[in-house]
Amino acid sequence: MDFPKARQYECKSQGNHWTPATMKSAACRAALENSSAKQAAFDNWNGYTGFAMAPHSQQDARKAVPDGMLCTGNHPEYSGFNQPRSDWTTTTLQPDSSGKVGMKYYYTARHAPSFIEFYINKKNVDPTKKALGWDDVELLKRFEIEPGDASSTHTVNVSIPSDRTGKAIIFTRWQRYDAAGEGFYNCSDVNIKTRDGSEIPDENGTGDDDQVSGWVDKGAFITTADNPAVGEQVRFRLMGGTRGDNIVDVSLAISAANVANNKWIVELGQLLNREHSNLLQIGQQTADETITFNEQQPRLNHVFLSDQSYGYAVEIVKNAETPVIVLDSYTLEPIATLSTTSGYPVTGSSKSEVNWQWKRIAGDSRIVAAPANQAKTEIRIPGGVRGGTVATFELSGTSPKGSVGKAILKVNVLAAEVIATGPVSIAADKGGQYRARANFDNNKGEVTYLWSLLKNSTEVSGGIDNRGSIKTGLPAGDYLVKVVAESSDGERKATRTSALKITASDDSDKTGDYEGWKASKTYTAGNTVTWNGVNYIARNWTRSEPGKGGDWKLHHNRVAVEWQSTMVYVMGNVVNYQGQEYKASQWISQNNVPGVSVLWKLQ
Structure with a gap:
């Protein structure tokens, strides 16, 4: 920000x-x-x-x-x-x-x-x-x-x-x-x-x-046709996603205390605004785009949604005959495994006394719910079920009088995948940094990432380390960066390759007039070093890397040096960015891009 x-x-x-x-x-x-x-x-x-x-x-x-x-x-x-x-x-x-x-x-x-x-x-x-x-x-x-x-x-x-x-x-x-x-x-x-x-x-x-966005008015919250009686329930659902899943599913019981004077509308609106304000707002919008709930005339409120593709529904459950069934999750996206069955808990609930029953109503028969006669079940995905496989389950709750309420759970199995980010082109003397994350990595240290650098389908020994850092000094040419992510149990594995072009170093631009910077050394104000071909002088006591932050400033470079997003610059510094030279008009903090920030003057 x-x-x-x-x-x-x-x-x-x-x-x-x-x-x-x-x-x-x-x-x-x-x-x-x-x-x-x-x-x-x-x-x-x-x-x-x-x-x-x-x-x-x-x-x-x-x-x-x-x-x-x-x-x-x-x-x-x-x-x-x-x-x-x-x-x-x-x-x-x-x-x-x-x-x-x-x-x-x-x-x-x-x-x-x-x-x-x-x-x-x-x-x-x-x-x-x-x-x-x-x-x-x-x-x-x-x-x-x-x-x-x-x-x-x-x-x-x-x-x-x-x-x-x-x-x-x-x-x-x-x-x-x-x-x-x-x-x-x-x-x-x-x-x-x-x-x-x-x-x-x-x-x-x-x-x-630049783009701007706002809340989308989707229509009236409660109409004059909505008049529940004591003992009934009012159910509000927000639906979205490509499958129209229930994103929000809230029910309010109608009692003698809230049935009169539209109190139940106020209670439901305030409940939604309090618990789901990131997805929806119930109220009236003023000229300054503020949305405020109208407690005095609650039937005048509208439903404002954060996404135009979302829809909503309000229904009255008559005399609470039909139990309202709520799931703690309406969609599951488990990651496929090679041979081991994986289980994913899902729990249903209802304010009514019901008998429970899970049933698969569509999709792959290898995906099952067990146990099938309790509110809490486990969706089991056998090993070998591939990404893209789907199944749909129905949880029904039957009241003592035989009324049945239902909720739908959709399962979409995802293939193991790893995403890698990093540069597409680097100079041979600069190196580069890649990062990766697998969709089965839960931050528990159970996934390893193995990096390799390929040229003409042959691995370059030592070209990239196990942290994704590209070695400096490699020959110019076209390479492939490869990362393999694998879970500790071997059940999930994914590979990603990214094209990388390494360009030749231009030694004529290197200044290199001082001793090279050493990470193990402590520097004080006035110390001079050369790092990555650029001359620096320390502003104060520091052990930080030159070019990152404000502890170092450029010093007696004979030519313009490449602009770095991590560097703090002072008035008079000259940098090169996308083939053009710029001069700092004053002290400039990090990430102020030449050609974008007015603090840089084109030379």
């Missing part, structure tokens, strides 16, 4: 995390002291991840990232950045007359399709006293990044509620649509000003094709 700046990015930008005594921010220093990863929590500022499996909803994210860790994703080693404090550095947000603020997200790697969810802590939650949990935030906007979108930034116009001023946290989740479910989590500390009467453009651009 570039604006407002994410907490860990702000602390990283301030520098000096390798020299804690010189850190200016007490909050950043406390984050360092309370993170077991220490400086790595700063240097890996863009790696605060969590893995929410399909369909990647907030409920899936809740399983991936525990309460109290929203600011760091599933990284307890970075927990210092989850601390509730009042002295985090804040960014001032000045909403326009309609409450909109342009929030900018910068991508160090592009992932499309994906989406970004923008949240704010609820008004009754004090983030200076409590580490954020999922029930402490409310959704402001969801922004979709379409397949093929190559933008490096998006600025999204987000509406701040009119009653929100002062300190708050903007929490964002950038979620990939992929088998691994990778998402990136950030907290931005802000100070919200009152609306100032100005206007911002409908699309606040940064040079890329």
Whole structure:
């Protein structure tokens, strides 16, 4: 998150995390002291991840990232950045007359399709006293990044509620649509000003094709035809996905206490807004796009959905004759195994007394539910069942009077898959870094990744190490990077290859005037080194790598050096980017791209 700046990015930008005594921010220093990863929590500022499996909803994210860790994703080693404090550095947000603020997200790697969810802590939650949990935030906007979108930034116009001023946290989740479910989590500390009467453009651009999105009005929440009686239930379902699965399934019992004066409508609307605000909002939308629930005239409220493809249904279960059956999961996407049967628990529930029965009603007969006569069953997938195999199960609940309620579970077996990311072209003297993740990797250390580098179908010995780092000094040419992911039990295995072009080094551009930098050595202010052909001088005591952060600055390079996203630059530095030279007009923080940022002047 570039604006407002994410907490860990702000602390990283301030520098000096390798020299804690010189850190200016007490909050950043406390984050360092309370993170077991220490400086790595700063240097890996863009790696605060969590893995929410399909369909990647907030409920899936809740399983991936525990309460109290929203600011760091599933990284307890970075927990210092989850601390509730009042002295985090804040960014001032000045909403326009309609409450909109342009929030900018910068991508160090592009992932499309994906989406970004923008949240704010609820008004009754004090983030200076409590580490954020999922029930402490409310959704402001969801922004979709379409397949093929190559933008490096998006600025999204987000509406701040009119009653929100002062300190708050903007929490964002950038979620990939992929088998691994990778998402990136950030907290931005802000100070919200009152609306100032100005206007911002409908699309606040940064040079890329920015997009904006909002809630979709799908129609009336409760109509005049909906008049349940005492003893009945009102059921609300939200359906989505390619198969129209139930994403939300909520029932409300009608009693003497809520049947009069439409109290039941208020109870149901508030329940949905409280527990599922990332997917839907019940209320009326004003000109500034704020959605507020109308308690005085609840039948005037509409259903607003975060995805236009979603649908909803409201039904009255007459006299509670038909039991309402709810599943803890309506879809399963297990990963295929070679020979071992795998089991996946699914549990049904009902507020009525029922007898249970599971039954496969479609699909592959090798997939079974056992036991079949209990609410909780296990869906068993035998070894050898291939990815793409499907099955559909029905859970029925029969009341003592013979009324039957049903719920549907759909099973879609996925093939083992590994996704690799890394450069497509590197210079021979630069090397490169690849990363991989398998859709069967559950962060338990049970998956190994074996890397190899191939040229003309022959493995290059030592060309890539077991961490995915490409060796420097390799001959120019076309290569294939291969990674094999395998579970510890050998039941799941996947391979991915990626094309890599290595270009020849241009020795004429190398400066190399000083002793080479050594990772084991401590440097003090004024020390000079050469690293990757570039000359640097230390700004302060440091052990950090030149070219990363602000501890080193360029020093007496005879020609323009290649711009690095990880480098902090000072006024007068000259860099080369995409064949053109740029000069820094002032101090420039990381990830300000020449040709995009106005702080760089074309020479």
